[in-house]
Amino acid sequence: MARPAHPHAMQPSRPGSTRTAPPQMPPRYPMGGRYRNYTLFDATGLVYLLVGFVALRIVWALGSGREAWQSMLNQLENPLYIAFHVLAFVSVVFVAVRFFSLFPKAQPPRIGPAKPPPAPVITAMLYGVWFGITAVMTFVLIGGNL
Amino acid sequence: MSERQKKTFVITRFDPDTDEVPKTESYEIEVEPYWKILDAINYIKDEVDPSLSHRWSCRMAVCGSCGMMVNGEPRLTCKDRLSGYGDTIEISPLSNFPVIRDLVVEMDGFMDKFNQVKPWIIRAKELAAEDGPMRQSPEELEEFKQFSMCINCMLCYSACPVVANEPEFLGPAAIALGHRYNIDSRDEGAAERNEVFRGEGTVFSCSYANECSEVCPKNVDPAAAVNQAKFNAVIDWATGLVISRDGKE
Amino acid sequence: MEIESISHDIVIVGGGGAGLRAAIAVAEADPQLSIGMVSKVYPMRSHTVSAEGGAAAVAREDDNFEMHGFDTVKGSDFLGDQDVIQYFVQEAPKELALLEHWGCPWSRNEDGSVATRAFGGMSTKRTWYATDKVGFHMLHSLFQHSMRFEQIVRYDEQFVTKLLVEDGVVRGVASLNIRDGVLRIIRGRAVILATGGAGKIFPFTTNGNIKTGDGMSLAYRAGVPLKDMEFVQYHPTGLPGTGILITEAARGEGGYLRNKDEERFLVERDYGVGTKAELGPRDMISRAIIQEIEAGRGLEGAHGQYMNLDLTHLGEEKIQARIPMVRELSKLYIDVDPVEAPIPIRPVVHYMMGGIDTDIDGATSIRGLYAAGECASVSLNGANRLGSNSLTECLVFGARAGRCAVDFSRGIDEGSDANLRAQAEEEVARIEALRNKRSGNEKISRLREELNTTMESGCGVYREEGSMQASCETIDVIKQRLADVSLQDGSRVFNTELIAAMELANMVDCAEAVARCAVVRKESRGAHTRRDHPHRDDQNFLHHSLAYYEPGSPPRVGTKPVTLGKWEPEERKY
Numbered sequence: 001m002a003r004p005a006h007p008h009a010m011q012p013s014r015p016g017s018t019r020t021a022p023p024q025m026p027p028r029y030p031m032g033g034r035y036r037n038y039t040l041f042d043a044t045g046l047v048y049l050l051v052g053f054v055a056l057r058i059v060w061a062l063g064s065g066r067e068a069w070q071s072m073l074n075q076l077e078n079p080l081y082i083a084f085h086v087l088a089f090v091s092v093v094f095v096a097v098r099f100f101s102l103f104p105k106a107q108p109p110r111i112g113p114a115k116p117p118p119a120p121v122i123t124a125m126l127y128g129v130w131f132g133i134t135a136v137m138t139f140v141l142i143g144g145n146l
Numbered sequence: 147m148s149e150r151q152k153k154t155f156v157i158t159r160f161d162p163d164t165d166e167v168p169k170t171e172s173y174e175i176e177v178e179p180y181w182k183i184l185d186a187i188n189y190i191k192d193e194v195d196p197s198l199s200h201r202w203s204c205r206m207a208v209c210g211s212c213g214m215m216v217n218g219e220p221r222l223t224c225k226d227r228l229s230g231y232g233d234t235i236e237i238s239p240l241s242n243f244p245v246i247r248d249l250v251v252e253m254d255g256f257m258d259k260f261n262q263v264k265p266w267i268i269r270a271k272e273l274a275a276e277d278g279p280m281r282q283s284p285e286e287l288e289e290f291k292q293f294s295m296c297i298n299c300m301l302c303y304s305a306c307p308v309v310a311n312e313p314e315f316l317g318p319a320a321i322a323l324g325h326r327y328n329i330d331s332r333d334e335g336a337a338e339r340n341e342v343f344r345g346e347g348t349v350f351s352c353s354y355a356n357e358c359s360e361v362c363p364k365n366v367d368p369a370a371a372v373n374q375a376k377f378n379a380v381i382d383w384a385t386g387l388v389i390s391r392d393g394k395e
Numbered sequence: 396m397e398i399e400s401i402s403h404d405i406v407i408v409g410g411g412g413a414g415l416r417a418a419i420a421v422a423e424a425d426p427q428l429s430i431g432m433v434s435k436v437y438p439m440r441s442h443t444v445s446a447e448g449g450a451a452a453v454a455r456e457d458d459n460f461e462m463h464g465f466d467t468v469k470g471s472d473f474l475g476d477q478d479v480i481q482y483f484v485q486e487a488p489k490e491l492a493l494l495e496h497w498g499c500p501w502s503r504n505e506d507g508s509v510a511t512r513a514f515g516g517m518s519t520k521r522t523w524y525a526t527d528k529v530g531f532h533m534l535h536s537l538f539q540h541s542m543r544f545e546q547i548v549r550y551d552e553q554f555v556t557k558l559l560v561e562d563g564v565v566r567g568v569a570s571l572n573i574r575d576g577v578l579r580i581i582r583g584r585a586v587i588l589a590t591g592g593a594g595k596i597f598p599f600t601t602n603g604n605i606k607t608g609d610g611m612s613l614a615y616r617a618g619v620p621l622k623d624m625e626f627v628q629y630h631p632t633g634l635p636g637t638g639i640l641i642t643e644a645a646r647g648e649g650g651y652l653r654n655k656d657e658e659r660f661l662v663e664r665d666y667g668v669g670t671k672a673e674l675g676p677r678d679m680i681s682r683a684i685i686q687e688i689e690a691g692r693g694l695e696g697a698h699g700q701y702m703n704l705d706l707t708h709l710g711e712e713k714i715q716a717r718i719p720m721v722r723e724l725s726k727l728y729i730d731v732d733p734v735e736a737p738i739p740i741r742p743v744v745h746y747m748m749g750g751i752d753t754d755i756d757g758a759t760s761i762r763g764l765y766a767a768g769e770c771a772s773v774s775l776n777g778a779n780r781l782g783s784n785s786l787t788e789c790l791v792f793g794a795r796a797g798r799c800a801v802d803f804s805r806g807i808d809e810g811s812d813a814n815l816r817a818q819a820e821e822e823v824a825r826i827e828a829l830r831n832k833r834s835g836n837e838k839i840s841r842l843r844e845e846l847n848t849t850m851e852s853g854c855g856v857y858r859e860e861g862s863m864q865a866s867c868e869t870i871d872v873i874k875q876r877l878a879d880v881s882l883q884d885g886s887r888v889f890n891t892e893l894i895a896a897m898e899l900a901n902m903v904d905c906a907e908a909v910a911r912c913a914v915v916r917k918e919s920r921g922a923h924t925r926r927d928h929p930h931r932d933d934q935n936f937l938h939h940s941l942a943y944y945e946p947g948s949p950p951r952v953g954t955k956p957v958t959l960g961k962w963e964p965e966e967r968k969y
Contacts, residue, residue, distance in 0.1 A: 002241065005241065005309075006310060006311050006312070008313035009313050010243045010252065010255040010256060010303060011252070011255050011313065012252065012255040012258055013258050014254075016244075016246070016252055016254060020244035021160050021167060021245035022244060023243050023244050023245075023310075024241050024242070025242070026215075026218070026220070026242065026304060026307070026310065027215070028219075030307070032218075033218075034357065034360055038307065038355040038357065102354055102356060105374075106354075106370060106373030106374055107374065108378050109374075110289070110329075111381065
């Protein structure tokens, strides 16, 4: 048996004339079938929160002198940190792919007088921008000069 | 003639007169391979247990009556082939809905939400019959056509995780319907509906799980409609900041 | 317990095309009036939803009312009332325009005007369409438009068990709430019946489960005659097995009917349809298919003999743009993609030309009682309805019945409370007894099946004295056995077995009227085709049949003159 949904889910504004059995959650929610992807998508929020903390820590280390910075760099070589960054990377890719696939159809048929481009073009633009920004940042990070 | 085959149906039963909570009952019957799930339920109702209650009518996937959970997935049972399932099939009432009896769910909550989106053409000045039909190009028709295909079977409500957790949420079909009128070239009521859409528990409660579109038996794609409605509601709001509308706040 | 009584100005029974249109007409005629709309299903489940091909109204330059009128008269085999038909064709374009204003997504021409298509028996393209889901779009547009009127109070999933009539005036209805099993009096100063047809009296039908002739039976038992019930329309193209409708629009868009030798038999042999071929009227094409099968030119399938509906030459693009539902349905229910292969079809019960006898206003012989749509017989369709006239009929005569009911309601008092209560109490007692009936040897599903079987064998496409008489006798027996039915479901809550038992009684009433009227009409006209009387006989039968309810015995069958006009009856040949 599935878990109960919110007891007021889909209840009418005026109660019906007979007693009802309470609404049940979709049985596969949250980790079964297609819901898993959605739940994981939601769960990546937690990863980004942690990424935020790590970033703050790195910035704090940078402001606390050379020693602190070196120690931070050493810590980042810890396999746990590396694993975390792999997780963060996978999360970003997962969210981007899911979001990019859902984004085009969320465009109304017209925005004012303009019509948005066809879905494949929007998708191509999204990936283009993503790869473009990544390329520029990689270039800067490996010491290139713009 | 094709061979009959034995299958077991585990069906949720609930009668508020006698049952505290829902229970299940099993029926083993012989089915024809070409049957849909609904045919099997009708067979059980007619031949095995006439006390089973369910809704159905057109049996051609257009009246929207016979939505149920089949093995945990919301399905339009007159459209759902029996041959795709194993020897045991679980049938229960649609998720996320209060249950009146057996496979019959409470629909009035859905009808309430439906009403809120003002699903009718709004015009500043009503036309008379003598004015004849308005013009609408095939392209303009195409823009909203898909969203006018909803049969109100409510499968999308059964699949939506937001519906399960947020009772105020207008939900996929109702928002899709409001959006369908908003983007109909003959309608002039978008500002009114966008006000509804910016309220509590409406388009922005949607987290784009896309489950509604996955289960929609008519390919309406309500998730697209809801998210387009978000976009339009924002644009409408932003435009409202710059240009004041006649006779409206 | 005291029976609850609710009052409205106008009560409408049925929430399909005609009922909704009537409700809107009442709301527009006088915003002060309160309207109670009682329907055994939520309105969007009504069977209007299953109509596919289109709705007829003059729209093009090359068309006029005269042509639409004559096509309809000829289609009716001269049994349509010509005053009704003239009014109908004039109102039709206005009603379809209103439906457009209310949001119906009609398919369009390039210039933005509403597109029209060819249909059986129509002499030009005058069938407005929204791909091939016209009934669906019409119903949803009407229902959604009706929601803007707060004075329309809906009683969804409530089953009307009796019309409450006092001294020849209808005062309201007894309505059983399916949800809780409680019967209430819903009073109105006028009542409009719009409950649809009774196709479920036949085993093989395009009709949904809800089409059990409830309104026809309600009026009939209250003393209103049923008119022209012998005319049952077989649609030529239903899917074998399920009876699911494949729209006439498939032929309107250029589809061919072929026999097992791949012949277009409507072209090869003379079936009276002339050069119209596949676009002949439904009665003629259904007969042609049966004759082809009887001549050994049918194809053999799991559900008996069939013919082929060939759309392969239309191409995927046209099929997808014009008749997508045809493709959807054949893929889903018969595993055939019409783009690649012909669709197996056979004639299937589709529509009742007959129904509650009304005049042009929708008024019946009971004062204050109106009827519209398929449950009524306003005599637009006569002996055979033309495809795409019925959706328009729901609008034109639903609206007129609504307006006339408003006029009537202004001059009438509410009637006596005590009398209605007494009637309702009898109803409660009757229904309670039925709900608690555990003894009895008969099963609802068995009786329904036997009724279906006898209707098909006696009142099919071709009829003859012997088999019709046999049907009458079987129905007599079923009527008796109905009293011996036992129910297993004793619950008050959503008891669909109880409803099915009452629906079965309604079906038996309708079936009996069909069979009894059919026996009496010793001629062939429109959809009523007798092997023993193969010709039309205007001398003796150019009149409507009326079946009057007689408690405890078969109906008395009477007649009513046809209203003729500028079109004199002539041989019906295309």
